[in-house]
Amino acid sequence: MDSQKEMGREISNTATSQPSKRPTYPNHNGHTSTQHLEKDAAAAIVPDHAVVFDKAVERRVQRKIDWFLIPTMWFGYGLVYYDKAILGSAVLFGMTKDLQLSVVDRSTTPPTTSTQRLSWATSMFYFGMLSGLYPLTFLLQRFNMGRVLCGVVILWGLIAMLTAAVTSWQGLFAQRFFLGFVESIIPTGFMCIVSGYYTQEEQALRQSWWLSSTGAWTMIGGALNYGFAQISGGSLKGWQYIYLLAGALTVGFGCVCFWIPNSAVDAWFLSKEERVVAVERLRKGQTGVRCQILKREQLSEAVLDIKIWLLFFMMAAAYTVNGAVSGFGPLIVSTFGYTALESILLQFPLGGLVFIFILITGYLCSRIPNMNIILLILNCFPVIAGCTMIWKSTWYHHAPTPVAGYTIIGFFGPVIFLIINVGMANVAGATKKSFTAAAIFVAYCVGNIVGPQLIKTETLKRHYPELWLGIIICYCIVIVCAIILYIHLRNENSKRDRLPKDEAERDKMAFNDLTDKQNPYFRYVL
Helix, strand or coil, rough: CHHHHHHHHHHHHHHHHHCCCEEECCCCCEEECCCCCCCCHHHCCCCCCCCCHHHHHHHHHHHHHHHHHHHHHHHHHEEEEEEEHHHCCCCCCCCHHHHHCCCECCCCCCCCCEEEHHHHHHHHHHHHHHHHHHHHHHHHCCCHHHHHHHHHHHHHHHHHHHHHCCHHHHHHHEEEEEEEHHHHHHHHHHHHHHHHHHCCCHHHHHHHHHHHHHHHHHHHHHHHHHHHHCCCCCCHHHHHHHHHHHHHHHHHHHHHHHCCCCCHHCCCCHHHHHHHHHHHHCCCCCCCCCCCCCCCHHHHHCCCCCHHHHHHHHHHHHHHHHHHHHHHHHHHHHHCCCCCHHHCCHHHHHHHHHHHHHHHHHHHHHHCCCHHHHHHHHHHHHHHHHHHHHHHHHCCCCHHHHHHHHHHHHHHHHHHHHHHHHHHCCCCHHCCCCCCCCHHHHHHHHHHHHHCCCCCCCHHHHHHHHHHHHHHHHHHHHEEEEEEHHHHHHHHHHHHHHHCCCCHHCCCCCCCCCCCCCCCCCCCCC
16 A cells, blocks of 8 residues: 555656746736646646636536537538548549549450559548648647648648549549648547547547538538539539539638637637636546647657557558448449449438437447447447448349448447547547547558458459458457457556545646646546
């Protein structure tokens, strides 16, 4: 017991020690005081001790935050998903022929068609995202969030519109790379925003709200693409109109991003008193609000943290299915005997399932404590079942079984949401949060790069066995990693529960920009 007390004191002393550099900030009384630059931004408006606030005011603050942030993030991430998924529909509207994305080998009998160029066009987007994740995520942490998002998102919209000017597959490769580079700022930025505005208990529901746009925009995008397919006149092809629309919507969204505040500390849509409540209510969870200083020690800790590596492997494995569905979904469905337009319409059930079950899963996690990892594991099984149905069923004209299996694999949506939620709810320290968000989406890119490469057109008659078997193996990996993560986090909580507690010390440490490992009062969400 004495050794546990000493460990608690040692962690506390290490965590609360700060460098001597002290810039000036306005404090919670409106006067001027000195605060450590390395502290959380919350230290500028709240004291070191807990402040009692009216629960009715907290509910009002929460509603205001919800009404401003959630619709903005829902629309923005929907554009990210729509922008990626357009390629799957565009290839049915002549893009494959116009840009020479398929190659016919006439030396074989019968001639065979290779879509490797299309696979690499899909993957190039994620190579670009891999390149942009860390520099843009840390740029977002270091400088004003709204201004950075505004500039990068407008650039993204312009690059998207330039797709209509591409005339070769080489040009498409270059365009897709730069598109992925600039889009990489959105998912990691949104993950950090939710972590900085909401308590651990609230994060699951809020993360599910903006992530559900992937399912909704599968349906919205399908409807838009179906409409563009009806265009028969004009000087442009149908797929060119689609990209012009996506880019124009994105530029508009970029202008809205200018008004996203840096943090709850300076949220313009809250009054001065409401900002204090918005920050103070996060004290208990010890996750912090925002710190714009990059800290090497937090980077080192993140690189060596086993839970981040487990999350990385889970995300990479889980997202192989999306790499295939977003780039090849309509093309795969068309092999079941459906026309190009019918294949687009059959994306609606998949999108609806993703949308509904992400929201259901988020609601359950917000109501039942420590259900995140359990629900994550349970949602893996329908994905495995759906892949098996597609692979082993008989494919004939308008075959229902493979279409049903294709719809069921939409349960990958809740799996992805839960990995993101578990990741962001279980790290503290601004630099470590940024690193974790970027690491999760580096894994996302890896899965999306691998997925399209599993589709071999020459194995069509055998129902793409490499694809479905590969996804099944990947989801088994997700289940194993999730079980290990659950045991690890539960053991960490048990160790911390045995340490001595000091509420005054806990209040002081809440906004010192400490990591989850540095702060003995941090508790992990299972």
